[in-house]
Amino acid sequence: MLEYILLIAxxxxxxxxxxxxxxxxxxxxxxxxxxxxxxxxxxxxEHNLILNVLLGHKNLTDEHLRILSGxxxxxxxxxxxxxxxxxxxxxxxxxxxGQFSKIREKQIDNLIIRLDGYPMVDLRAIIRHFxxxxxxxxxxxxxxKKLTEENLISYQYQLNRIIPLIERCxxxxxxxxxxxxxxxxxxxxxxxxxxxxxxxxxxxxxxxxICPGFYYSAPQNDIGSLEEGLKIPNQELLQLDHAPICSxxxxxxxxxxxxxxxxxxxELNTPxxxxxxxxxxxxxxxxxxxxxxxxxxxxxxxxxxxxxxDYLDPLEVLQEQKTFNKIKLYSIxxxxx
Amino acid sequence: xxxxxxxxxxxxxxEAGRSKIITFILTEDCQLHCKYCYFVGKNSRxxxxxxxxxxTIDYLLSEPDLFPESSIVLDFxxxxxxxxxxxxxxxxxxxxxxSYLKMHTWFGRxxxxxxxxxxxxxxxxxxxxxRKNKYHLGIGITIDGTRxxxxxxxxxxxxxxxxGQVVKQIPLWLMQFPNSSTKVTIAREDLPYIKESILHLxxxxxxxxxxxxxxxxxxxxxDDDILEDQLIQLSDTIIENQYYIGHSCSFFSRLxxxxxxxxxxxxxxxxxxxVDSTGSFYPCVRFTPFSLQKKEAIVVGNCYEGIDSNLLxxxxxxxxxxxxxxxxxxxxxxxxxxxxxxxxxxEATTDTIYQRSIYLCKMHKARVRANQYFWNKLDKEK
Numbered sequence: 001m002l003e004y005i006l007l008i009a010x011x012x013x014x015x016x017x018x019x020x021x022x023x024x025x026x027x028x029x030x031x032x033x034x035x036x037x038x039x040x041x042x043x044x045x046e047h048n049l050i051l052n053v054l055l056g057h058k059n060l061t062d063e064h065l066r067i068l069s070g071x072x073x074x075x076x077x078x079x080x081x082x083x084x085x086x087x088x089x090x091x092x093x094x095x096x097x098g099q100f101s102k103i104r105e106k107q108i109d110n111l112i113i114r115l116d117g118y119p120m121v122d123l124r125a126i127i128r129h130f131x132x133x134x135x136x137x138x139x140x141x142x143x144x145k146k147l148t149e150e151n152l153i154s155y156q157y158q159l160n161r162i163i164p165l166i167e168r169c170x171x172x173x174x175x176x177x178x179x180x181x182x183x184x185x186x187x188x189x190x191x192x193x194x195x196x197x198x199x200x201x202x203x204x205x206x207x208x209x210i211c212p213g214f215y216y217s218a219p220q221n222d223i224g225s226l227e228e229g230l231k232i233p234n235q236e237l238l239q240l241d242h243a244p245i246c247s248x249x250x251x252x253x254x255x256x257x258x259x260x261x262x263x264x265x266x267e268l269n270t271p272x273x274x275x276x277x278x279x280x281x282x283x284x285x286x287x288x289x290x291x292x293x294x295x296x297x298x299x300x301x302x303x304x305x306x307x308x309x310d311y312l313d314p315l316e317v318l319q320e321q322k323t324f325n326k327i328k329l330y331s332i333x334x335x336x337x
Numbered sequence: 338x339x340x341x342x343x344x345x346x347x348x349x350x351x352e353a354g355r356s357k358i359i360t361f362i363l364t365e366d367c368q369l370h371c372k373y374c375y376f377v378g379k380n381s382r383x384x385x386x387x388x389x390x391x392x393t394i395d396y397l398l399s400e401p402d403l404f405p406e407s408s409i410v411l412d413f414x415x416x417x418x419x420x421x422x423x424x425x426x427x428x429x430x431x432x433x434x435x436s437y438l439k440m441h442t443w444f445g446r447x448x449x450x451x452x453x454x455x456x457x458x459x460x461x462x463x464x465x466x467x468r469k470n471k472y473h474l475g476i477g478i479t480i481d482g483t484r485x486x487x488x489x490x491x492x493x494x495x496x497x498x499x500x501g502q503v504v505k506q507i508p509l510w511l512m513q514f515p516n517s518s519t520k521v522t523i524a525r526e527d528l529p530y531i532k533e534s535i536l537h538l539x540x541x542x543x544x545x546x547x548x549x550x551x552x553x554x555x556x557x558x559x560d561d562d563i564l565e566d567q568l569i570q571l572s573d574t575i576i577e578n579q580y581y582i583g584h585s586c587s588f589f590s591r592l593x594x595x596x597x598x599x600x601x602x603x604x605x606x607x608x609x610x611x612v613d614s615t616g617s618f619y620p621c622v623r624f625t626p627f628s629l630q631k632k633e634a635i636v637v638g639n640c641y642e643g644i645d646s647n648l649l650x651x652x653x654x655x656x657x658x659x660x661x662x663x664x665x666x667x668x669x670x671x672x673x674x675x676x677x678x679x680x681x682x683x684e685a686t687t688d689t690i691y692q693r694s695i696y697l698c699k700m701h702k703a704r705v706r707a708n709q710y711f712w713n714k715l716d717k718e719k
Contacts, residue, residue, distance in 0.1 A: 233686045242691065244654040266635070267651040267689060269659065274647075318654055321600075 005049050006201040007040055008032065008212055009064065010056035014078045014091045016112050017140055017193075018260050019213030024078075029058040032204040038067055039226055040202045045071045052076060052199070054212065059084060082108065094121060100129060110136045117141040118151040123158040127165055127178060136177040144274050145264050152277050159285040167292050183253035184286035185303050190246070192256035196223070196238040200230070210238075213259030234268075243269040245276065248321065249314040250306075253286075254279035273313055280312040356448065357406035358609035359397060360622055361390060363424055364416040365614070369454050369499055372490045373524040373551050375680075378627030379416065385614040390428040392640040393612045398441050403644065408446040412609075414622060419457040426466050451476045452520075454491070454499065458506040467513060478503065478510050480543070481521050482534020489526055504541070511542045518545030525555050531567040531588075536574060539584050547587045552680040554696045561703035568707030576714055591712060593673025594705035597666070600656045606678040606690075607637075607652020616640035620652045623679020631683050635690075651690055652678070660691045670705045674698075 011030040012023040023030075031037075044051045051073035059081065060068070075088035082090035083106075090108060092099075094115035111134045115121055123139070130137055141147070141155070162181060169176040177183070183191070195201075195211035200223065202208055207222035208230055209215040215222075224230040236242045238258060246256055246269070256271065264272035287306040294300045311317060365383040367376070397404055411432060413425050429449055436444035449470055455478035457463055467474060480503050481487040488498025510517065519538060523531060531548075538546050550556075550564075568588055575581055606621040618638040619625050626634040638644035655678070658666065665671060675697065678690050685692035 234689055234692060237689060237691055242659045244656050244659045245650070247659075264647045265650050266648060267691065269691060270651040270654055272647045273650065315650060315654060318656075 004199045005044050005051055007051050007053045008203045009053050011204055012056035013054035016076050016091045018257050019216055021216050027057055029056045036206045037064055041067050041071055105133055108134045112138045114140045114142050116143050117147045117155055120154040124161040127162050135175055138179040147274050156281040163289045170293055171296055180282040181286055181289055184283050185290055187252035188304050190240055190252050195258045196232055211259050237269045244318055245315050248317045251279035251283040276313045356408040356410045357404050358410045358412050360412040360611040362613040363418050363421040365627055367415055367417040368456055369491055370494045373522055375628050383614040387427055389616040391431055394432050396640050398435055398439050407442055409443045410448045410450050412450045414452050417454055418451055419453050419463055422462045422466055449474045453478055455503045455506045459509055480519050483537045486527050486530035486534045507541050518547055519543050521548040523550045528563040532571040535586050545585050550700050552677045556700055561699040564700055565703040565707045569710055572711035589708055589711050594670040594708055595672040596669050597671045600658055602655040603676055604678040607649050629683050660693045674701045
């Protein structure tokens with residue numbers, strides 16, 4: 001069921017996820033026309049949908065802000081605008097360690113950091129820097145689709161180095177979450193991005209998209225408009241039960257990024273090997289964290305065990321199951337069982 | 338009468354699906370213009386060069402992790418592969434030599450497979466190739482049944498039927514490959530000739546007949562009745578004359594017409610690999626540009642850069658559940674209901690292989706009814 005709308009309020013809106021927005025990188029700013037803005041805000045209000053408003057380098061006009069003030073919304077803004085919007089979720093595009101000096105220490109509840117997986121930055125240093133004045137950090141690897149297995153192993157190494165930091169927070173009773181290590185700890189089922197199911201995107205051209213990535217990469221592939229209504233062809237392919245690899249997976253925190261799926265495997269329901277390996281490295285790091293935490297925490301029953309597995313890509317599990325089924329089927333056909 | 342297990346069984350399958358199948362599309366040319374052919378872009382321009390073939394073989398032999406199968410089938414199709422018999426011969430020689438030099442598992446564990454229209458079968462160059470590769474070779478000549486049925490579809494560009502020229506090749510073919518099977522493809526106009534065609538092929542000495550209906554959206558109301566009627570008539574004749582001993586026809590099987598018991602995909606696209614004259618790799622020949630009418634080809638790599646394994650993942654992950662409608666999953670006679678992944682893709686609403694076409698639904702159900710009739714009657718004969 002639809003819960004919220006991602007509203008791209010500026011052609012040059014900041015990316016908060018795996019997709020790229022060249023307009024943002026070039027510093028372009030072109031706000032959504034006021035009439036479209038007004039209509040989507042009304043639509044969200046009528047349908048009890050929360051708006052997640054994506055801003056670019058420049059602020060909205062007073063009129064935009066006035067219209068927006070009447071509805072439930074969250075703003076996602078470039079880090080440099082976070083002073084103007086203390087309640088917004090800032091997105092920090094991490095470029096180099098030199099950035100530490102430019103970042104002012106201020107209290108932020110929820111911070112998104114986008115960074116390259118290659119070359120891998122000192123992720124531990126970044127987390128250490130922010131850990132005392134944020135409650136939650138979401139790490140997004142921008143170049144996931146290009147990463148080799150060696151690059152991902154470097155990421156795994158970084159995760160292992162961060163485990164003691166997160167452990168310390170839990171033991172000290174400090175509320176801090178890091179998406180790639182904390183999220184899996186409490187999950188008992190898939191909790192993915194769910195683009196096209198829980199949320200859709202409204203773009204400045206007045207059209208709906210599955211997510212902003214689809215708008216920026218193929219604007220002709222919209223899924224309707226306010227006038228035409230919503231239509232997602234083959235919508236079932238967004239659901240877990242139509243995603244064979246994800247159906248056998250327990251990296252429950254994985255984004256299952258539909259946009260990355262489409263550009264890497266050409267199918268909405270099929271993750272790339274990189275996506276699967278990354279999520280499993282995070283899952284396994286969460287498992288290591290949990291093993292360290294369990295003896296010391298007060299309510300270990302809140303956490304579900306994360307079993308040890310001997311694979312990083314659940315496609316292998318699926319193929320083993322298929323081989324087993326094939327053998328079983330063959331045996332049944334031959335009357336052996 | 339006791340029906341022996343060996344009766345009415347399909348032709349033996351080399352390595353029973355455990356091999357890697359590599360399809361070389363040697364040429365996009367063919368002497369025939371069969372009306373039901375999915376190969377829509379026939380031409381005499383695109384012919385595979387030996388360099389492309391060699392690069393492909395080098396790549397295959399250099400990636401044992403990617404191709405862990407213990408044996409390989411070198412499958413040659415076209416167009417008509419025998420138009421390029423010299424090239425075909427050179428490719429096989431190159432494979433044999435390289436697999437030996439590299440001490441590859443596939444040296445000696447290979448099979449050469451050809452599907453041909455048969456027109457050039459008795460040519461000396463083809464016969465020389467057969468003698469040379471006798472112990473590793475399987476050749477299927479396509480003959481569709483009676484002259485009437487065959488010539489309805491398998492015609493020269495001028496519309497003349499090819500039956501007369503093909504049937505002449507059958508005795509030599511069966512002498513050289515006595516356990517061969519033929520594949521009968523049935524389009525809508527062919528339905529009234531199914532019974533006589535299967536019987537005719539058996540009479541010609543072809544013991545194993547694989548038959549399938551075309552997957553395209555051509556079937557109309559009432560076609561299912563004609564199919565069922567033909568198969569029931571065929572059943573009666575088979576049983577009356579005990580043709581079930583020493584023959585088979587894939588229309589009848591004890592395995593079809595039951596609820597599905599496995600989530601395994603029907604089609605092998607992606608587990609096999611096809612390479613065309615440009616050196617591009619495809620999940621199977623049905624994903625090449627000349628086999629698709631509505632969609633772009635799906636290229637998963639090429640002989641220069643290798644395979645993009647991410648593009649193969651959707652094929653490797655395919656299962657029944659993820660591509661089927663609820664109606665199909667709940668169908669009580671679903672087993673044996675076939676589909677073609679390439680056709681599904683071509684017909685899908687979006688660019689996906691995960692949307693199963695169900696044009697054959699009624700025809701499958703008719704086949705199931707006739708199949709039940711056949712086995713019930715046969716079992717009563719015991």
